[in-house]
Amino acid sequence: MRYSLNKRIFFMISLVLLIVFSLLFFLNEVFLSKYYRMHKKAQIISVADEIKEINYQDIRDIGEQNNLRIEILNELQLRATLNRFSRGPFSDFEKDIRVKDLSKDRVILTFQGKGKQNNEMMILLIEKIEDDSFVVIYSPVYSIGEALKVSSDFTLLGFFFAIFLSVVVSIVVSRKISKPILEISFVAEKIANLQFDKTLQIIRDDEVGDLAKAINKMSNSLRFIIEDLKISNERLKMEIQKEKEIDKMRREFISNVNHELKTPIALIKGFTEGLKDNIASPEDREYYLDVIDDECNNMDMLVKRLLLLSKYESEFEIKKEELDIKNLLDELLKRYKIEYDKKNIKIEVEIGEQFLLIADYKELKIAIDNLFRNAINYTEENKTIKIYCNKEGEREIFSIINPYKEMTSEEIEKLWIPFNKADKARTRKFGGTGLGLSIVAAIMKKHGFTYGASYENGEIKFYFYDERTVTEKES
Numbered sequence: 001m002r003y004s005l006n007k008r009i010f011f012m013i014s015l016v017l018l019i020v021f022s023l024l025f026f027l028n029e030v031f032l033s034k035y036y037r038m039h040k041k042a043q044i045i046s047v048a049d050e051i052k053e054i055n056y057q058d059i060r061d062i063g064e065q066n067n068l069r070i071e072i073l074n075e076l077q078l079r080a081t082l083n084r085f086s087r088g089p090f091s092d093f094e095k096d097i098r099v100k101d102l103s104k105d106r107v108i109l110t111f112q113g114k115g116k117q118n119n120e121m122m123i124l125l126i127e128k129i130e131d132d133s134f135v136v137i138y139s140p141v142y143s144i145g146e147a148l149k150v151s152s153d154f155t156l157l158g159f160f161f162a163i164f165l166s167v168v169v170s171i172v173v174s175r176k177i178s179k180p181i182l183e184i185s186f187v188a189e190k191i192a193n194l195q196f197d198k199t200l201q202i203i204r205d206d207e208v209g210d211l212a213k214a215i216n217k218m219s220n221s222l223r224f225i226i227e228d229l230k231i232s233n234e235r236l237k238m239e240i241q242k243e244k245e246i247d248k249m250r251r252e253f254i255s256n257v258n259h260e261l262k263t264p265i266a267l268i269k270g271f272t273e274g275l276k277d278n279i280a281s282p283e284d285r286e287y288y289l290d291v292i293d294d295e296c297n298n299m300d301m302l303v304k305r306l307l308l309l310s311k312y313e314s315e316f317e318i319k320k321e322e323l324d325i326k327n328l329l330d331e332l333l334k335r336y337k338i339e340y341d342k343k344n345i346k347i348e349v350e351i352g353e354q355f356l357l358i359a360d361y362k363e364l365k366i367a368i369d370n371l372f373r374n375a376i377n378y379t380e381e382n383k384t385i386k387i388y389c390n391k392e393g394e395r396e397i398f399s400i401i402n403p404y405k406e407m408t409s410e411e412i413e414k415l416w417i418p419f420n421k422a423d424k425a426r427t428r429k430f431g432g433t434g435l436g437l438s439i440v441a442a443i444m445k446k447h448g449f450t451y452g453a454s455y456e457n458g459e460i461k462f463y464f465y466d467e468r469t470v471t472e473k474e475s
Helices: 005-053 059-065 075-086 144-192 207-276 282-313 325-335 337-342 361-378 409-416 436-447 467-474
Strands: 069-074 106-112 120-130 133-138 321-323 346-351 357-359 384-392 395-403 450-456 459-465
Touching: 005 059, 005 106, 005 120, 005 133, 005 144, 059 069, 069 075, 075 120, 075 133, 144 207, 207 282, 321 361, 325 337, 325 346, 325 361, 325 384, 357 361, 361 384, 361 395, 361 436, 361 459, 409 436, 409 450, 436 450
Parallel strands: 346 384
Antiparallel strands: 069 133, 106 120, 120 133, 321 357, 384 395, 395 459, 450 459
């Protein structure tokens, strides 16, 4: 059976008090009479010595002070007194040989009551002072039995009072002791269940206070450790998920590269075999050679773009400097003029007066080139492409907008994935390798630029800006 701390304290205090009062009761019953006799003898002897020193003067006053009877008697008077005592409730003194031997200097007699007076007692001292004179000292007759009974009753009353006192004391003490211990137990249980929302508010300059401080310290340490473990666990999960995604992208990348190379290789192989077998007319031979040349150029462009993407995804340094965005755009517009004029596409360019970009000119030119060429490829005839270079708050934002069919947010997120193409069947309607936007993303990451795409009102917008420049200006 399990007992609470309050009950244990109550039982312990009660047991201690019970033992103490039982011991007192035992001592009172067994040894009080003997102690009283020893005390009285010692008192009488002390008084006898005292009156002897003062040559038996003022004996009455000394007797009253010590509650004793002191008399000076001759031998005849002494024997009469002893006979009187023997006829009383006490045992016959004649049976005590010491009574007959009055020649001794000092005799101490103890008279014990008979019958109902067996608890009554008297101590008598006889000391010879002259040949026929004796000093007699004795105490009045006391009822030791009655004193013992009063003492026993008082001890028993004290015992019941002790029981009551033990209940009160145990309640007070148990609350004083058990309350902080129960609170410590409660908090320790919560800590065991990894709950750290409760702290101990015990301010005491003792072992319990030290224990409370130690548990609070342990709770804080465990909370920080578990929080770190949770963060590390989440980080590990994210890294595992990232590894899975990277592995998936790697497999898709290999599959996409295989698909991109498989078609031109098959075409080149087929047309080459046709040319070897001389099954084509002179006109077809020219067509075959053009196809072979075109596919070789496509494969060459694919390999170059793969190498370029690999370069941007590896460690290499870029050299940032202030660049003139107007000159860069003029150069691109001249390069692709034939292509957008062929589709009758209008180009709108807007550059803010204080627009300033700090970047690697060569690398940024490749990124903007890919965005511009992508816009031309996917913009229908007689439409408009808009290029904006302006400030929005503290940000220097470059954006290029072109009309496009409706896109979902999921499709927009996949634009930056290698080999992602608008034509899911991978036809050659739009040309390209599906690596252009991936190269743009890699260049933006190298520069530390924020980049993205959004779709609204039938137009798709690609944008980028330097977030760190804004932070530096704010600081």
